[in-house]
Amino acid sequence: MSTIRQLPETLEPDAQGSNSALNAEDPGDWTLEIEPQAGLFSIPVRDIWRYRDLLLLLVYRDFVALYKQTILGPLWFLIQPVLTTIVFTIVFGQIASIPTDGLPQVLFYLSGITCWSYFAECLTKTSETFIQNANIFGKVYFPRVIIPLSIVVSNLLRFGVQFALFLCFCGWYAFSGTGIRVNAVAALFPVLVLLMGGLSLGLGMIISSLTTKYRDLRFLLQFAVQLAMYATPVIYPASALPEKYRLIVNANPLTPIVETFRYGFLGAGEYSPLHLGYSILVTLVVLAAGIVIFNRVERTFMDHV
Amino acid sequence: MSTAISIENVSKMYRLGQVGTGTIAHDLNRWWARFRGKDDPFARVWQVNDRTVASLPPASRSAVSDYVWALKDINLQVEQGQILGIIGRNGSGKSTLLKLLSRVTAPTTGRIRVRGRMASLLEVGTGFHPELTGRENIYLNGAILGMTRSDIRRRFDEIVEFSGCAKYIDTPVKRYSSGMYVRLAFAVAAHLEPEILIVDEVLAVGDADFQTRCIGKMEDVSRESGRTILFVSHNMASIRRLCRQSCLLVNGTLDSAGVTSDIIDRYLAAGSGAERILTFPAGQEPSKGGVRLNAVSVVDALGRCDTRLSTSDSLRVEVRYTIVNSIRSLRVSVNLSAQDGSLVLSTSDFNHQAADRMRAPGSYVSSVTIPAHFLNIGKYVVSVDIDIPLTASLVAGHDVAFYVDELTVNHLGLTHSARPAGAIHPRFDWQIDYSPMHDNDSSITRYATL
Numbered sequence: 226m227s228t229i230r231q232l233p234e235t236l237e238p239d240a241q242g243s244n245s246a247l248n249a250e251d252p253g254d255w256t257l258e259i260e261p262q263a264g265l266f267s268i269p270v271r272d273i274w275r276y277r278d279l280l281l282l283l284v285y286r287d288f289v290a291l292y293k294q295t296i297l298g299p300l301w302f303l304i305q306p307v308l309t310t311i312v313f314t315i316v317f318g319q320i321a322s323i324p325t326d327g328l329p330q331v332l333f334y335l336s337g338i339t340c341w342s343y344f345a346e347c348l349t350k351t352s353e354t355f356i357q358n359a360n361i362f363g364k365v366y367f368p369r370v371i372i373p374l375s376i377v378v379s380n381l382l383r384f385g386v387q388f389a390l391f392l393c394f395c396g397w398y399a400f401s402g403t404g405i406r407v408n409a410v411a412a413l414f415p416v417l418v419l420l421m422g423g424l425s426l427g428l429g430m431i432i433s434s435l436t437t438k439y440r441d442l443r444f445l446l447q448f449a450v451q452l453a454m455y456a457t458p459v460i461y462p463a464s465a466l467p468e469k470y471r472l473i474v475n476a477n478p479l480t481p482i483v484e485t486f487r488y489g490f491l492g493a494g495e496y497s498p499l500h501l502g503y504s505i506l507v508t509l510v511v512l513a514a515g516i517v518i519f520n521r522v523e524r525t526f527m528d529h530v
Numbered sequence: 531m532s533t534a535i536s537i538e539n540v541s542k543m544y545r546l547g548q549v550g551t552g553t554i555a556h557d558l559n560r561w562w563a564r565f566r567g568k569d570d571p572f573a574r575v576w577q578v579n580d581r582t583v584a585s586l587p588p589a590s591r592s593a594v595s596d597y598v599w600a601l602k603d604i605n606l607q608v609e610q611g612q613i614l615g616i617i618g619r620n621g622s623g624k625s626t627l628l629k630l631l632s633r634v635t636a637p638t639t640g641r642i643r644v645r646g647r648m649a650s651l652l653e654v655g656t657g658f659h660p661e662l663t664g665r666e667n668i669y670l671n672g673a674i675l676g677m678t679r680s681d682i683r684r685r686f687d688e689i690v691e692f693s694g695c696a697k698y699i700d701t702p703v704k705r706y707s708s709g710m711y712v713r714l715a716f717a718v719a720a721h722l723e724p725e726i727l728i729v730d731e732v733l734a735v736g737d738a739d740f741q742t743r744c745i746g747k748m749e750d751v752s753r754e755s756g757r758t759i760l761f762v763s764h765n766m767a768s769i770r771r772l773c774r775q776s777c778l779l780v781n782g783t784l785d786s787a788g789v790t791s792d793i794i795d796r797y798l799a800a801g802s803g804a805e806r807i808l809t810f811p812a813g814q815e816p817s818k819g820g821v822r823l824n825a826v827s828v829v830d831a832l833g834r835c836d837t838r839l840s841t842s843d844s845l846r847v848e849v850r851y852t853i854v855n856s857i858r859s860l861r862v863s864v865n866l867s868a869q870d871g872s873l874v875l876s877t878s879d880f881n882h883q884a885a886d887r888m889r890a891p892g893s894y895v896s897s898v899t900i901p902a903h904f905l906n907i908g909k910y911v912v913s914v915d916i917d918i919p920l921t922a923s924l925v926a927g928h929d930v931a932f933y934v935d936e937l938t939v940n941h942l943g944l945t946h947s948a949r950p951a952g953a954i955h956p957r958f959d960w961q962i963d964y965s966p967m968h969d970n971d972s973s974i975t976r977y978a979t980l
Contacts, residue, residue: 254645255536255643255644255645256644256645256646256647257643257644257648258641258642258643258644259630259631259633259636259637259641259642259643259644260636260637260641260642261636261637261638261639261640262636275676275678276673276676278673278677278678278679279673279674281679282669282670282673282679283670285666286659286662286666286670289661289662289666290659290661290662293661293702294661360656361656361657361674362634363629363634363652364634364652364653364656365632365634365650365652365653365656365657365674365675366632366633366634366650367674367676438557524635524636525635525636526635527629527634527635528544528545528635
């Protein structure tokens with residue numbers, strides 16, 4: 226194969242006099258080939274594995290740096306959902322009297338908020354991957370996908386703490402005799418977490434890729450995330466939906482996730498394996514699309530930022 | 531010895547100007563063309579990367595497109611264990627080439643193949659987080675540069691010792707002095723163990739003593755472990771010291787490659803052209819903050835810029851510029867460097883302007899005379915900076931090279947003298963005092979009476 230059209234004549238052979246042009250025709254034991262376009266699904270899996278320590282350190286950085294010079298520190302992980310639950314209980318529970326599937330209002334809202342805030346936080350943070358990290362990306366290579374992955378993982382920590390809080394409340398209510406029934410569906414919990422992570426990762430990667438050149442989407446996203454909460458059964462149960470809105474809310478892949486979560490841990494909600502299957506399918510499609518688009522953009526996004 | 535890096539027909543195109551509503555039209559156009567299986571319609575009208583455009587023939591100057599080839603058809607093979615210097619003026623494509631190699635961005639066409647693990651240092655301290663301690667940042671920065679945690683743990687003590695920040699290692703780096711910060715950052719970088727290392731100007735930071743240690747460290751490493759290094763710098767002295775071989779980029783193309791000293795000569799010669807004058811055509815002048823640089827020239831005592839300069843005559847550096855709106859505290863400085871890149875002197879007109887330091891709009895010439903019998907024989911480069919001290923750098927890095935010869939007319943005619951050692955060769959007053967020895971040494975006495 227003769228890919229070299231022209232070699233400058235002045236190019237100096239090295240001391241041994243070996244001809245560099247000949248060496249270029251070496252059989253391919255190259256460790257790396259850089260070409261204008263990457264394959265559609267060429268995920269640098271080996272690279273990602275090699276940089277796994279970076280992922281952990283980024284998670285550590287996010288965790289440590291976020292609460293440096295604060296008095297309450299990681300307690301803020303808990304204050305946020307507690308305050309939101311109080312406000313939701315007052316506004317939606319007491320004033321608007323939205324039904325809660327017969328569940329204690331505090332548990333109902335806390336379960337919704339815990340799930341929703343994991344998804345929303347992952348989505349907004351991952352969608353800023355390229356813009357927020359332009360200075361690092363412009364100076365050094367590592368698999369770019371490490372950054373959104375680290376965001377999803379560090380939010381998982383946060384989610385873990387908030388989920389523990391939710392379990393404490395569950396325990397409290399069960400102890401004081403309110404009828405909540407943890408059942409076998411709760412075993413789907415890891416699947417639900419994967420789905421929320423995967424969906425927000427996929428969407429975030431798509432949005433971050435699209436915003437490298439055109440920033441318009443960023444503005445859209447800010448309030449789209451706020452509004453999307455109302456299209457998810459966070460402050461109302463799916464069972465209380467009027468028929469004409471059901472289709473929209475059921476089309477939302479987060480709906481079965483939140484409902485299954487509630488059903489498993491609290492014993493009330495709409496759990497249907499088929500609907501959850503739909504959610505899994507959407508997540509896989511979004512994730513695949515995210516990876517493809519992200520892969521395409523990451524190679525040259527520095528030229529546009 | 532085998533090839534560590536093979537660069538084949540690599541080009542990189544950039545779009546000029548800003549991304550805005552116009553961009554989407556171009557993008558749609560391009561997608562449509564690709565959809566129909568045609569070439570990129572905007573890649574066809576291209577221009578060479580020459581910021582001054584002075585070198586383009588007038589006909590093509592009007593056909594300037596929005597796209598520019600920052601690199602065009604680069605072919606280069608780097609042998610394993612070679613330390614290759616990359617030189618070129620600002621905007622010649624050096625940094626673009628390094629960006630492609632370090633995979634910050636992908637080439638537009640061509641292919642780069644690499645054998646061995648590669649790490650790049652386009653900056654030291656990438657990813658340092660001010661809130662984290664020195665220790666935490668060493669791990670984080672090391673991981674960003676491609677080390678694993680066990681790599682870093684193994685070399686941790688060495689890194690800390692090299693940085694000289696052992697006492698502050700558990701203090702957040704935001705409390706560090708800027709010198710400590712840079713030393714810590716470089717210490718991590720210096721302990722990377724890739725087979726191929728790509729370094730961009732990072733030695734420009736840090737104090738002189740630390741720079742020397744860093745260069746020493748790089749030399750050691752490449753000698754011991756046969757590491758391949760690509761080194762970009764404006765500092766000819768460090769290029770000369772580190773790299774046996776270099777290549778020269780001019781306007782995005784590979785001008786030449788070979789032994790470093792030849793390439794540096796070529797680089798400096800290319801800067802001067804036939805005449806010692808750098809002019810910018812109207813509309814293409816480098817300008818910022820209301821100052822436009824029109825021309826830089828090095829002229830002889832009679833104001834000519836196409837003659838031989840002699841050590842025995844004075845010469846003058848003239849900087850012509852236009853001020854569009856009134857500026858206070860402007861400073862025009864001239865930095866004179868010797869051929870090896872070492873700075874000979876730096877001088878400015880700052881203390882020679884009116885007391886209120888106000889310059890009204892108009893055309894200006896700031897010129898400085900370098901007296902006769904001051905410079906040595908050899909090639910020099912003047913670099914012009916226009917700035918407002920401590921406030922803003924306006925125009926920087928426009929070089930003119932010139933050659934000073936020593937011409938002596940004696941009974942053999944016009945002759946060249948050998949170059950004395952040293953950066954400058956001023957004519958100082960010497961005096962020879964003599965007092966005869968008391969033991970009546972006849973020869974000296976006789977000589978003295980001659």
